[in-house]
Amino acid sequence: MPELPEVETVRRTLAPIVGAQMVRTWWSGKNLRLNTPVDIEALRAASRNAQVEAVRRLGKYILIDLQGQTETILVHLGMSGRLRFFPKGEARPSHTHVEWRLKDGRSLRYSDPRRFGNVELVVRGEERAHKSLAKLGPDPLDDGLDSAALRAGCQRTSRPIKVALLDQSLVAGVGNIYASEALFQARIHPKTPANKLSLARCSRLAEAIVAVLERALSHGGTSLKDFISADGHAGEHSHYLWVYDREGQPCPEPSCAGKVRRSIQQGRASFHCPRCQRS
DNA sequence: AGACAAACCTGTCTGC
DNA sequence: TGCAGACAGGTTTGTC
Numbered sequence: 001m002p003e004l005p006e007v008e009t010v011r012r013t014l015a016p017i018v019g020a021q022m023v024r025t026w027w028s029g030k031n032l033r034l035n036t037p038v039d040i041e042a043l044r045a046a047s048r049n050a051q052v053e054a055v056r057r058l059g060k061y062i063l064i065d066l067q068g069q070t071e072t073i074l075v076h077l078g079m080s081g082r083l084r085f086f087p088k089g090e091a092r093p094s095h096t097h098v099e100w101r102l103k104d105g106r107s108l109r110y111s112d113p114r115r116f117g118n119v120e121l122v123v124r125g126e127e128r129a130h131k132s133l134a135k136l137g138p139d140p141l142d143d144g145l146d147s148a149a150l151r152a153g154c155q156r157t158s159r160p161i162k163v164a165l166l167d168q169s170l171v172a173g174v175g176n177i178y179a180s181e182a183l184f185q186a187r188i189h190p191k192t193p194a195n196k197l198s199l200a201r202c203s204r205l206a207e208a209i210v211a212v213l214e215r216a217l218s219h220g221g222t223s224l225k226d227f228i229s230a231d232g233h234a235g236e237h238s239h240y241l242w243v244y245d246r247e248g249q250p251c252p253e254p255s256c257a258g259k260v261r262r263s264i265q266q267g268r269a270s271f272h273c274p275r276c277q278r279s
Numbered sequence: 280a281g282a283c284a285a286a287c288c289t290g291t292c293t294g295c
Numbered sequence: 296t297g298c299a300g301a302c303a304g305g306t307t308t309g310t311c
Contacts, residue, residue: 002304034287034307060305079305080289114288116305132306159282175304224304225291267284
């Protein structure tokens with residue numbers, strides 16, 4: 001489900017839990033990503049009576065810092081994960097896997113039908129030592145995106161640029177929707193080998209990535225189906241997508257008579273305009 | 280090392 | 296109406 005704008009939307013809407021005290025932690029007993037069980041005893045120990053100090057984000061990962069604790073809660077939403085808070089007394093939705101009860105009666109719940117996501121602990125201040133976080137590239141919203149650095153990353157691989165963008169080491173946070181959208185805005189064909197891109201085109205791509213993510217964030221993210229923010233609202237950005245899931249529709253560029261084409265790259269749907277986007 | 284396919288799991292939609 | 300098959304916002308693992 002969620003790419004950077006959706007995860008950032010969740011992070012922002014989680015602001016009301018900052019300062020709240022966690023009192024009890026519950027686990028469904030179902031394994032999450034890679035069929036690994038939640039280390040519920042460690043999670044309980046870290047969360048018990050701990051006050052939420054801050055909610056941070058690294059790429060598509062959410063970190064919940066706890067006052068006075070050496071460990072931080074690390075959440076990845078996978079494809080169908082949701083992190084929401086609920087008022088006191090509201091029933092647990094189906095597929096809830098982790099629940100933190102807050103002292104004021106509210107609860108924070110992680111639900112995930114497909115269980116591709118994960119909830120674990122990382123040592124605070126050493127997040128980057130975690131295997132998944134170690135390889136993350138720059139975060140386009142927090143760090144900005146330097147054209148020369150993007151070019152250098154592209155030079156290291158001959159994979160198609162669309163595929164390279166999905167690997168989080170080049171840029172953190174770009175997923176399947178925004179990879180297609182950014183390549184459209186930069187007028188780059190998704191099958192172009194990454195190492196064939198000139199500095200000028202990398203520069204255009206860097207600008208497009210930042211612009212596309214910021215634009216989606218301003219709409220609260222994209223809800224095709226599952227995505228909702230921590231306070232339960234769907235994102236509005238699906239109404240503003242240029243090419244993603246628009247197969248056969250006219251190219252959004254008014255001066256272009258092309259139609260959006262769908263293809264499969266690395267087993268995942270890609271969308272582009274064959275007239276505007278060149279290799 | 281780099282590229283690729285398959286795997287993880289459930290829900291929803293399409294077409295017969 | 297029922298059922299099979301395709302497909303979904305992500306990441307990891309094994310194989311070549």
